[in-house]
Amino acid sequence: MPKQFTRTYRLWHWLLALSVLGLLATVLLRKTFLSWRSNAEIIQAQLAQLGTGITAENAAIVAKAIRAPMWEWHYTFAVILGLAIALRIYMIATKQAQLPIIVFMKASGSEKLKTGTYMLLCFTIAIMAISGTLLYFHEFLGISKEGAAGIKEFHEWMMQPLILFVLMHLAGVLRHELTTKEGIVSKMIHGGS
Ligand code: HEM
Ligand code: HEM
Secondary structure, eight states: OOOOOOHHHHHHHHHHHHHHHHHHHHHHHHHTTTOHHHHHHHHHHHHHHTTOOOOHHHHHHHHHHHHHHHHHHHHHHHHHHHHHHHHHHHHHHTTSSOOHHHHHHHOOGGGHHHHHHHHHHHHHHHHHHHHHHHHHTTTTTTOOHHHHHHHHHHHHHTHHHHHHHHHHHHHHHHHHHHHSSSOHHHHHHHOOO
16 A cells, blocks of 8 residues: 555654754754863963953853853754654544554564664653653752753763664665655655645
């Protein structure tokens, strides 16, 4: 049977993809161009050249202030991720979709790799969403500083399997696109009817 993707399914997919790619992009910027450590060094060096001194602590404060508006996007994309998760739960509740683990368990042998990747991808995204929300509200939830530091380390570490599963998904989609005439990517855009 030719594949067809409903409007709700496509909306869910692209909300999820936008939010996850956006969240990863904010981390990339935080670790590169907007890294407070490198920018504090640049600020200190440039001001020294201009003959105005600044302490390392103050340079760090300035560098973090420059980074702050960009990092707000981490939370904006987090809200979009929350919307995508809520939509998937609604789809499951209204029988328009199933839990990824059920799809995996029902899949035939040749579909196991694909559905297994989706199951792990969705599981890792859920873990990121839960740990991120706990981090964001840690004071409100009464989580200690040490507890929050542990959650942050875990949240950051989990990004590695997430990137792996996203890359596996993109490689799988590319392979499907190149080895069949189905046009799966454009179907995910216009539905395929
Ligand atoms: C980080 C970004 C992305 C995430 C998290 C993601 C996530 C997912 C998930 C979880 C599924 C399985 C849905 C289900 O339960 O049935 C899926 C399917 C799909 N995705 Fe993505 N996706 C991303 C990016 C993309 C991109 C960039 C493309 C296109 C170039 C794409 C194309 C597809 C297609 C065509 C399917 C359907 C595959 C099939 O049913 O055989 N995805 N995606
Ligand atoms: C794909 C999903 C996500 C990825 C890949 C991701 C990645 C990261 C990484 C790598 C860090 C550590 C940054 C650093 O200290 O250098 C971080 C911090 C954080 N993330 Fe996420 N995150 C994701 C989703 C979320 C969500 C859904 C929330 C919910 C609000 C969230 C909230 C936070 C918070 C509060 C911090 C701590 C920021 C700070 O200490 O300045 N994240 N995230």
